[in-house]
Amino acid sequence: MINFALHQKIIAMSLESNYQNVLSQIPENVKLVAVSKTHPSEKIKAIYDLGQRAFGENKVQELMEKQPVLPNDIEWHLIGHLQTNKVKYIANFISMIESVDSEKLLKEIDKEALKNNRKINVLLEVKIAKEETKFGLTVDEAKDIFNKYLAGNYPNIEIKGLMGMASFVEDETQIRQEFGVLKKLFDELSQLKPLETLSMGMSGDFPLAIECGSNSVRIGSAIFGERKYEMH
Numbered sequence: 001m002i003n004f005a006l007h008q009k010i011i012a013m014s015l016e017s018n019y020q021n022v023l024s025q026i027p028e029n030v031k032l033v034a035v036s037k038t039h040p041s042e043k044i045k046a047i048y049d050l051g052q053r054a055f056g057e058n059k060v061q062e063l064m065e066k067q068p069v070l071p072n073d074i075e076w077h078l079i080g081h082l083q084t085n086k087v088k089y090i091a092n093f094i095s096m097i098e099s100v101d102s103e104k105l106l107k108e109i110d111k112e113a114l115k116n117n118r119k120i121n122v123l124l125e126v127k128i129a130k131e132e133t134k135f136g137l138t139v140d141e142a143k144d145i146f147n148k149y150l151a152g153n154y155p156n157i158e159i160k161g162l163m164g165m166a167s168f169v170e171d172e173t174q175i176r177q178e179f180g181v182l183k184k185l186f187d188e189l190s191q192l193k194p195l196e197t198l199s200m201g202m203s204g205d206f207p208l209a210i211e212c213g214s215n216s217v218r219i220g221s222a223i224f225g226e227r228k229y230e231m232h
């Protein structure tokens with residue numbers, strides 16, 4: 001049997017090698033958002049101590065528990081489906097809401113941003129996967145919302161870019177095609193107003209996503225290990 005301290009040390013060492021291994025595959029112009037959902041604050045702090053500052057969570061409740069006990073300079077990204085009635089809990093500290101999947105949600109974020117006297121950065125989440133279960137706007141809905149934003153609706157929001165998830169399939173051609181749809185939309189909207197962030201790529205497909213033009217990847221299990229339970 002190994003003792004507790006040794007066990008902790010082994011976890012810290014494997015986190016560090018996972019993290020360095022992921023970093024070594026990400027070019028300098030691509031941002032890494034470390035997806036810490038389901039993992040305890042101690043593991044987040046270990047990655048923080050290696051220099052990582054951007055972390056992604058998908059549940060408001062979990063984020064609200066972790067945020068107060070972790071360093072203040074962490075840049076928190078909300079990456080999961082967000083209910084409008086929960087925006088108020090994160091509006092004062094969230095760095096980026098990557099998962100804006102309806103205009104109703106955007107309106108609520110705008111309202112809460114104003115209340116908190118700040119601008120809130122968001123990405124429009126576009127449904128590019130063929131799977132039925134995924135949240136996200138259609139390409140046309142995203143264009144429509146972006147045009148309203150350009151016309152001056154949502155003055156308390158900054159739309160920084162787009163986020164999307166490809167299908168969980170082996171077929172590389174299909175994944176490339178799906179990422180390609182988002183890249184094309186990103187370039188199109190950037191003609192109207194330059195966008196900064198194209199968020200695509202997870203543990204299983206981030207090298208491919210980067211090849212397809214991603215400049216922000218959301219990586220969980222390749223850094224933190226497998227999640228014991230899935231939260232959707």
Ligand SMILES: *Cc1c(COP(=O)(O)O)cnc(C)c1O
Binds near residue numbers: 035037201204
């Ligand atoms: C969980 C999650 C990720 C990270 O997934 P991994 O496969 O563990 O890297 C990325 N993006 C979103 C939206 C997620 O929910």
